[in-house]
Amino acid sequence: MSLKIKKNIPLIDQHDENFMYGGRFGGNFIPETLKKPIDDLTKLFSKLRKDKNFLKERNHYFKAYVGAPTPFIKLENLTEHLGGAQIYAKVVSEANGGAHKIYNATVHCLIAKKAGKKFIVGDTGAGYAGKMLSMAAKKFGLKCKIFMGAKDIKRQRPNVEAIKKNGAEIVPVTTGSQTLVDAVSECMRYWVSNCDTTHMCVGSTVGPNIFIKICAWSTAQISRELIRQVKDEFGKIPKKLKLINCVGGGSSAVGFWNEFMETQAEFIGVEAGGPKNSKLHAAPLTNGSKIGILHGAAQYVIQDKEGQIGSTKSISAGLDYPGISPLHCFLKDTKRAKYTSASDEDALKAYQLVSRLENISPSLEPSHAFAEVIRIAPKLKSSEIIICNSCGDSQKDKDIIKQRLGSYIR
Amino acid sequence: MKSKIALAFDNCKRERRAALITYTVAGDNTKKNSLKILNKISEHADILELGFPHNTPIADGGQIQVSSHRALKNGIKLNDVFQIVKKFKKSNPNKPIILMGYFNLIYQKGENNFLRGCKSSGVDGLIIVDLPYPENKKFANKCKKKSINFIQLLSPTTSKDRMKKIIKDSHDMIYYISMLSTTGGKLKVSPKKILHNYNMIKRINPKKNLVIGFGITDKTISMLKSANGLVVGSMLCKTITNSLKMRQNPVTKLDKIVYNLKKKII
Numbered sequence: 001m002s003l004k005i006k007k008n009i010p011l012i013d014q015h016d017e018n019f020m021y022g023g024r025f026g027g028n029f030i031p032e033t034l035k036k037p038i039d040d041l042t043k044l045f046s047k048l049r050k051d052k053n054f055l056k057e058r059n060h061y062f063k064a065y066v067g068a069p070t071p072f073i074k075l076e077n078l079t080e081h082l083g084g085a086q087i088y089a090k091v092v093s094e095a096n097g098g099a100h101k102i103y104n105a106t107v108h109c110l111i112a113k114k115a116g117k118k119f120i121v122g123d124t125g126a127g128y129a130g131k132m133l134s135m136a137a138k139k140f141g142l143k144c145k146i147f148m149g150a151k152d153i154k155r156q157r158p159n160v161e162a163i164k165k166n167g168a169e170i171v172p173v174t175t176g177s178q179t180l181v182d183a184v185s186e187c188m189r190y191w192v193s194n195c196d197t198t199h200m201c202v203g204s205t206v207g208p209n210i211f212i213k214i215c216a217w218s219t220a221q222i223s224r225e226l227i228r229q230v231k232d233e234f235g236k237i238p239k240k241l242k243l244i245n246c247v248g249g250g251s252s253a254v255g256f257w258n259e260f261m262e263t264q265a266e267f268i269g270v271e272a273g274g275p276k277n278s279k280l281h282a283a284p285l286t287n288g289s290k291i292g293i294l295h296g297a298a299q300y301v302i303q304d305k306e307g308q309i310g311s312t313k314s315i316s317a318g319l320d321y322p323g324i325s326p327l328h329c330f331l332k333d334t335k336r337a338k339y340t341s342a343s344d345e346d347a348l349k350a351y352q353l354v355s356r357l358e359n360i361s362p363s364l365e366p367s368h369a370f371a372e373v374i375r376i377a378p379k380l381k382s383s384e385i386i387i388c389n390s391c392g393d394s395q396k397d398k399d400i401i402k403q404r405l406g407s408y409i410r
Numbered sequence: 411m412k413s414k415i416a417l418a419f420d421n422c423k424r425e426r427r428a429a430l431i432t433y434t435v436a437g438d439n440t441k442k443n444s445l446k447i448l449n450k451i452s453e454h455a456d457i458l459e460l461g462f463p464h465n466t467p468i469a470d471g472g473q474i475q476v477s478s479h480r481a482l483k484n485g486i487k488l489n490d491v492f493q494i495v496k497k498f499k500k501s502n503p504n505k506p507i508i509l510m511g512y513f514n515l516i517y518q519k520g521e522n523n524f525l526r527g528c529k530s531s532g533v534d535g536l537i538i539v540d541l542p543y544p545e546n547k548k549f550a551n552k553c554k555k556k557s558i559n560f561i562q563l564l565s566p567t568t569s570k571d572r573m574k575k576i577i578k579d580s581h582d583m584i585y586y587i588s589m590l591s592t593t594g595g596k597l598k599v600s601p602k603k604i605l606h607n608y609n610m611i612k613r614i615n616p617k618k619n620l621v622i623g624f625g626i627t628d629k630t631i632s633m634l635k636s637a638n639g640l641v642v643g644s645m646l647c648k649t650i651t652n653s654l655k656m657r658q659n660p661v662t663k664l665d666k667i668v669y670n671l672k673k674k675i676i
Contacts, residue, residue, distance in 0.1 A: 018545060029513055029540040031469040033590060036567040175475060176465065188468045193591045195567065293514040294466060296540065306487055307518035309466040 003334045011254070011261055011327060012213045019209035020298070022333060025326035028208045030296045034188075037195040042210045044115055049217065057110060062221055065139065066102050069225035070094045072233070072387075077357040078373075085242075085380035087373060088233075090226050091360055092252065093393040097132045099363070100252040100391045103218040105132035105201065109140040111214065112199035119194070121145045122201040123187040125152055125180030125248070126318030126365065127159025128392060129203030134168035142199075144168035147187040151178040152317045158396045177311045180248075180321045184295050204249025205325035208296040216327060219255025222389070227259045230387075240384040241265040242376075245391070246368040247339070248272065248282065248319030250328045252391040257337070266338070269328060270368045272312075272319035273341035280313035284324050285332050285339040294323040300332075315344035315400060316364035318392070342371035348404055350374055351394060361410040363392035364400065414506040414534050415559050416582040418456045419619040419638060428635045428675050429456040431621060432668060433510065433643030435477040436460050436494050437486030438650055443661060444481070447650075448498045450665040452505045454672040457583075458498075459537065459641065462491045462511040469539050471594030473644035476651055488515055488524075492531040499532035508535035508561065521549060525556050535559030537585060543576045554581060561585050564611060566599075577615050585641070586611060588624045594644025597625035601633035608637055628671055635675040642671055 003022040006014055020027045028038060048054040062068045071091040079087045092100045105122075112120050120142045124130030130146035137144035146163050150172045153160050163170055171190075176182040184202070191200040202211035205219075230237055243260060245253035247269040257267050271283035281287060284300040292301040294309060302310035302322035314320040331337040342350070350370035355361040362370055366389060373388050380386070394401065394410060402408045412420070422429040432455040436444050448458055463478035463486060470478065495507055509528065516524045516538070528536070536553060538546065543562060550560035562580045564573055565587040577584060586608060589599045604622060612620055621639030634640055646664060653663040 027545065028542070029545075030542060031539055031565075032542050032563040033469070033565040033567050033587060035542050035565075035572075036569065175479075181466065185466055185468055189470070189592045192469055193595060196590060290518075293512070293517060293540070295468065298517075303514070303518070305518065307514040308464065308482065309514075 003330065005261070005334045005336055007262065011258060012216045014330070015209065021326050021330040024291060025299055025329040026209050026212065026297050028296060029293045029298070030208050031192060033192050034195060034208070038208050038210055041115070045111065045210060045214055048111065048114060054110070058107060061106050061110070062103070066096050066106060067094065068221060069229065072226060072229035075358050078354060081357055082374060082377040084378040084382065085384040085386045086382065087377055088385065088387045089360060089390045090222065090256065090387060092222055092389055092391040093360070093362070097135055098393040098395065099128040099132065100219055100222060100255060101128040101132040101203065102136070103221050103255065104203070104215045104251060105129070105136040107214060107218040108133070108199065108201035109136040109142055112142055113140055115199060117197065117199040119143045119145070119198040120201060121147065121187055121190055121198055123147045123180065123183040123203050125149070125183065125203070125320060126316065126392070127152065127156035127163065127396060128318060131159045131162045131166070133201055134163045134166035137168060138166045145171055145190070147171045147173055147183045147190065149177070149179040149183045150174045152180065152183070155400060156317050156396055157399060179317065181309065188295065204251040205254050205327055206249045206295055206297060206323060212297070212325060212327060215251050216254045216258065219251050220258040222252070222255040223257060223259035226256070226387070237263050237265065238385045239264060242268060242384070242386045244268045244270065244369045244372055244386060245389040246270050246319060246365045247324060247328055248321050248365065250325035252389055254325065254327050256389045261336070267331065267336065268372060269337055269339045270372045271339060271341040272314035272316055272368060273343040274313045276343045276345050278313060280311060281341065282312035282314045282320050282322065283341040284322065285328065286341040297326050299323050299326045300329050315347060316368065318365040319368065340372060342368040346371035348401070351401065352405060352409070355394065355409050360390050361394040362390045363394045364397045365392050366390045413557065413559055413582050414504060415457060416619070418506050419582070422456055422639070428637050429621065429639035430454065430672050430675060431457045431459060431639050431641040432646060433459040433461060433641060434646055435463055435474065435481050436491040437463065437481030437484055438477040438647070439480050439654055439660060440484055441486065441490055441494060445494050445497055446661045447664050448494070449501065450661055451668040452502050454668045457506045457508060457639070459508045459510050459643070460491065460495065462488060462509055462515060464512040464515060467512060469592050471592040471644055473594045473647040473651065477647040488519060488527070492527045495533055496531040506534040507532065508537060508559070509533050510537040511539065513538050513541045521552060525552060525558065528558055529556055533558060535561050535583065537561045537563070543579070547579065550579065559583060563587060566590055566607060573611060574614055577618060580618060583619045583621060586620055586622050588622050588626070591624055593624055595625055597630050601630060604634060605636060628667070628674060631671055632674040640675065
């Protein structure tokens with residue numbers, strides 16, 4: 001059965017009555033205890049997104065607090081160096097806190113306030129979702145707990161320190177692989193026990209449907225800004241335009257593409273291919289994983305025959321996740337977006353080249369996207385445009401980069 | 411024909427006591443031992459829940475996670491779970507057994523394949539933690555056609571309207587989650603309050619067998635004994651963990667514990 005995207009309906013609303021996209025992705029596979037809190041949140045959000053005052057409030061904080069719009073720049077040196085397509089970057093890492101996770105965090109805090117909740121909890125992999133949530137929680141006067149895999153706590157020290165500085169409690173997760181997948185599980189388990197007093201923020205476009213919606217609705221700010229910036233730069237949306245973004249859970253990519261859904265722009269998502277020659281990867285779309293259920297939603301997910309979730313390995317903690325947003329599964333099966341992967345080594349090389357040539361320094365997550373830019377740009381004509389979402393700053397990866405490349409440049 | 415689950419409740423009602431329902435994980439600590447445990451504790455327990463472990467559970471507490479992890483590490487597969495049930499049923503054909511787990515394992519096996527496995531091994535009922543009402547209607551009907559009980563869950567967050575609908579579509583047993591918690595949490599609500607909710611649910615349809623689970627241990631079980639049934643899980647998993655630590659035999663340890671639990675509710 002071939003799937004189709006419906007016209008004039010926002011991507012997040014293209015689900016059926018069971019909250020499934022294309023009849024097979026997403027849904028709410030949740031324990032009975034969470035049914036009501038999720039129903040309540042669903043109702044509240046559908047009201048708020050139509051509420052002019054709430055939109056005004058959101059726009060105010062996006063501008064005054066997050067710092068909208070983030071810059072849209074041409075990467076002159078990289079373009080010249082590669083000699084092909086014209087390469088641009090949307091420098092989302094200039095947003096307050098240094099990554100796109102601030103949009104989702106801010107919106108969740110605003111919603112928590114409206115719901116009358118005083119506590120907020122969230123998961124984090126690279127530490128960005130946790131850092132931003134702790135920042136926003138502090139700003140909006142909410143008490144915050146962040147669940148983070150013990151392995152990630154070790155490898156993302158700068159963000160861990162930032163979370164603590166913001167006054168949030170970090171709960172180390174020592175079950176399973178001790179990375180993002182276990183942090184999300186543990187956070188959900190905590191919410192099961194505390195859903196009467198506590199609001200939960202899922203850090204990406206994954207989880208039960210409402211969390212996918214809120215997150216994608218929040219990060220859509222990226223493409224709302226970008227479509228205007230593109231029109232300003234080129235006078236219209238260029239005919240041959242590629243929008244390249246890394247995907248782990250998939251929140252920045254969905255936000256980067258959303259407003260371009262009904263244009264001719266080509267979407268390319270880049271998954272984490274893991275270490276070269278390793279079978280452990282975090283690329284369920286590229287490597288043909290089967291549909292399964294993870295964290296309350298049906299999606300392509302790395303798993304064994306039985307349905308046990310598989311372990312992944314990636315140099316980038318933010319992409320180190322066995323599943324992928326149901327929205328991306330839907331975009332893949334409707335053929336609206338294409339997906340590929342880049343290895344740890346390719347990402348490191350891309351980080352190095354971009355940081356050396358340009359004034360930006362992408363973290364290891366968007367470095368996966370830049371690896372794809374570097375791979376395809378030389379093969380394209382100079383009339384073609386590539387925009388890459390530089391959705392995080394390398395500062396947080398300083399330790400890993402030093403260890404792998406010998407030195408850190410920014 | 412009445413299901414074995416319904417007959418087990420009838421039997422307890424005749425004896426004017428709550429049904430004792432145990433939960434252990436298939437393959438914990440080994441495939442052999444988990445079968446031995448079932449055989450042993452079935453002398454005291456009325457209904458046996460057997461977990462088929464998943465490595466990414468979103469509603470299990472620490473004790474059950476440890477048990478599941480141990481079982482998976484020992485290589486337990488879904489077919490082994492069916493084998494354990496089959497062997498158990500050979501010597502205990504009338505003791506009801508309920509499989510409990512997460513939907514992804516069923517999804518990968520295929521619903522029909524999974525139910526065939528249940529049927530041929532003698533499974534009497536299913537509890538699927540992450541397949542709530544009404545999304546579970548289709549699968550629950552499939553179960554009913556195969557005379558397998560699909561056990562619906564209710565929680566303190568379930569609204570009365572929703573309860574009515576769920577109870578109407580339920581089979582021979584309904585599971586009430588005592589409090590907002592993952593399994594094995596400390597009982598943070600008073601038994602009085604739990605029984606108050608329990609009685610409220612019973613009034614919706616007094617004929618339905620309603621059991622209470624989550625946070626029940628030897629310390630709390632007697633205070634809840636007016637219910638139709640009581641589920642003890644995490645305490646049993648913890649007992650296995652502790653007996654392994656102390657190099658004791660988990661089978662005899664569990665036998666003792668379940669015997670004591672039973673004594674507290676008769």
